[in-house]
Amino acid sequence: MAWGVALWSLATFLTPWAAETSLWALLVMRVLLGIAEGVALPCMNNMISRWFPQTERSRAVGLAMAGFQLGSAVGLVLSPILMSQAGVFGPFVIFGLSGFLWVLVWISATSSTPDRSPQISRYELEYIQSKRQKSFVIENKLKTSKVLPPFRRLLSKLPTWSLIVANAMHSWGFFVILSWMPIYFKTIYHVDLRQAAWFSAVPWSMMALVGYLAGVWSDMLIQSGMTVTLTRKIMQSIGFIGPGIALIGLTMAKHPSIASAWLSVAVGLKSFSHCGFLVNLQEIAPQYSGVLHGISNTAGTIAAIVGTGKESILMKLVRLQVCDYFSLAYKGPVYEYK
Numbered sequence: 001m002a003w004g005v006a007l008w009s010l011a012t013f014l015t016p017w018a019a020e021t022s023l024w025a026l027l028v029m030r031v032l033l034g035i036a037e038g039v040a041l042p043c044m045n046n047m048i049s050r051w052f053p054q055t056e057r058s059r060a061v062g063l064a065m066a067g068f069q070l071g072s073a074v075g076l077v078l079s080p081i082l083m084s085q086a087g088v089f090g091p092f093v094i095f096g097l098s099g100f101l102w103v104l105v106w107i108s109a110t111s112s113t114p115d116r117s118p119q120i121s122r123y124e125l126e127y128i129q130s131k132r133q134k135s136f137v138i139e140n141k142l143k144t145s146k147v148l149p150p151f152r153r154l155l156s157k158l159p160t161w162s163l164i165v166a167n168a169m170h171s172w173g174f175f176v177i178l179s180w181m182p183i184y185f186k187t188i189y190h191v192d193l194r195q196a197a198w199f200s201a202v203p204w205s206m207m208a209l210v211g212y213l214a215g216v217w218s219d220m221l222i223q224s225g226m227t228v229t230l231t232r233k234i235m236q237s238i239g240f241i242g243p244g245i246a247l248i249g250l251t252m253a254k255h256p257s258i259a260s261a262w263l264s265v266a267v268g269l270k271s272f273s274h275c276g277f278l279v280n281l282q283e284i285a286p287q288y289s290g291v292l293h294g295i296s297n298t299a300g301t302i303a304a305i306v307g308t309g310k311e312s313i314l315m316k317l318v319r320l321q322v323c324d325y326f327s328l329a330y331k332g333p334v335y336e337y338k
Contacts (some may be wrong), residue, residue, distance in 0.1 A: 001043040007036035009099025016089035046290035049282040050113050058275045062215025065274045066208035073204040149291045159284045164296045165279035171300030172307040189256040211271030218275040236276025239265040242269030258289050
């Protein structure tokens with residue numbers, strides 16, 4: 001994790017220099033950024049499977065992913081401000097340096113397993129080990145018998161492919177909305193770029209809050225006696241069906257505040273997926289949760305690339321029709337908030 005954050009922070013920090021040097025240098029920095037960021041979520045899932053018992057993993061994932069969503073919100077709000085004060089390259093320098101600071105804190109405050117942490121109490125260690133003693137035994141046996149993960153066996157199982165498909169569909173929607181939201185507010189409601197950033201940040205803040213609450217609710221259902229499988233299915237169903245209904249409501253919004261509310265509902269309900277497929281990665285193969293997350297994230301990244309690319313092409317093809325539709329459906333003033 002530390003190496004990944006250090007590398008993507010370096011890539012972010014050097015992006016202004018690369019942009020002024022050549023197109024190839026910029027592409028190298030972007031590729032390095034993508035490679036380094038690829039380790040974050042698998043490492044997160046791996047550590048949560050080691051540190052938390054099954055009845056507490058949903059809220060742990062919800063809390064970790066809340067940071068992921070709040071990062072999107074903070075980035076959307078701060079980037080226009082930093083660009084106006086420090087130029088186009090301001091966000092890259094500030095965010096890159098912030099990443100290096102985070103690495104120093106991470107190295108000094110964390111360890112890969114509870115038994116290696118000098119900060120954990122004996123009671124906490126015994127509690128964690130007693131709750132996941134069986135997983136430790138299975139993990140240790142497999143690690144002594146095999147060096148490489150059993151990719152063929154993992155990919156031969158239907159649950160693996162269901163998680164891969166779920167991750168791909170989740171990433172498709174997430175990254176399309178993330179990249180399209182500021183443009184949506186600027187194009188459809190004519191708010192300026194800085195106000196569009198604020199409208200775009202509200203849904204991601206809502207996603208962080210709802211995601212954690214969904215994690216708490218998921219753990220409560222398991223603790224009350226509901227099976228883990230049924231709990232994950234309920235969370236995943238809400239995470240896929242809910243946003244679809246909210247996005248249909250978005251098409252009827254005639255004011256940017258109403259549109260932001262519908263998008264908040266959409267991405268908020270989408271966070272229920274974190275208590276579905278994302279936690280389930282730790283349960284179907286706990287000793288290979290990081291590997292399995294990496295495999296499913298590959299499918300998710302490909303889906304995100306295809307989704308954002310297809311979105312751009314479709315918007316160009318139907319741009320005139322969309323503009324005509326909204327010009328008829330919406331006859332309001334240009335929104336310039338002071």
